[in-house]
Amino acid sequence: MSIEAVYSFRCKIAKFITHEFDVMKVLQAIYYDSDWDRDIENRTMQGGYQIRNAHLTEVCNDEMAKFMNEVVTGAVSQYLASEYAIGGVSKEVELPPIAIDLVSYWINVMPPGAWHTLHSHPNANLSGVFYLQAPEGCGDLFIPSPYVNGIETIIQTIPEYLFKPNVREGYLFPASLPHSVGRNESDEDRVSISFNLKLKNL
Numbered sequence: 001m002s003i004e005a006v007y008s009f010r011c012k013i014a015k016f017i018t019h020e021f022d023v024m025k026v027l028q029a030i031y032y033d034s035d036w037d038r039d040i041e042n043r044t045m046q047g048g049y050q051i052r053n054a055h056l057t058e059v060c061n062d063e064m065a066k067f068m069n070e071v072v073t074g075a076v077s078q079y080l081a082s083e084y085a086i087g088g089v090s091k092e093v094e095l096p097p098i099a100i101d102l103v104s105y106w107i108n109v110m111p112p113g114a115w116h117t118l119h120s121h122p123n124a125n126l127s128g129v130f131y132l133q134a135p136e137g138c139g140d141l142f143i144p145s146p147y148v149n150g151i152e153t154i155i156q157t158i159p160e161y162l163f164k165p166n167v168r169e170g171y172l173f174p175a176s177l178p179h180s181v182g183r184n185e186s187d188e189d190r191v192s193i194s195f196n197l198k199l200k201n202l
Contacts, residue, residue: 047114116181130170
């Protein structure tokens, strides 16, 4: 597990990479092993579908549990430590005991032509995405500046960002941060896992 800061503007976004998750096993389950009740009418995804919580243990079973355990104990802990490092200095930070609860998670399947409208994730502290299949041109993650009309734009220019998806890579960001996904211009599906986390002091 590795994690690196992508950029920070009082709402840090971080990239993580994991090599433990069996991507091919999950893709096999999604496409060939089961007949899924696809959530076609998702309010933010246009032209794609989602596999929601009730089906995920059937999709990837131990792999999803292993992935979530690695992300929660690894990437999220590093994210929090770097978020609260004094002056942004990279060093070990002793955090108060914090419970990290997995609120929800789901798999997104975006066929060619599908896209995701601008949205955020309410009732959570952190959101994340992890890429299982990401062909060239399948749609970048778009995060606009959260300070378009704020005083921060006067003292510091915060640009918009596009993040190209890569298999086995993912991003963590505040759940309140608006984001969208561009149109899938490839000939294959774009497949990712999204999840929401809540944090609380113990």
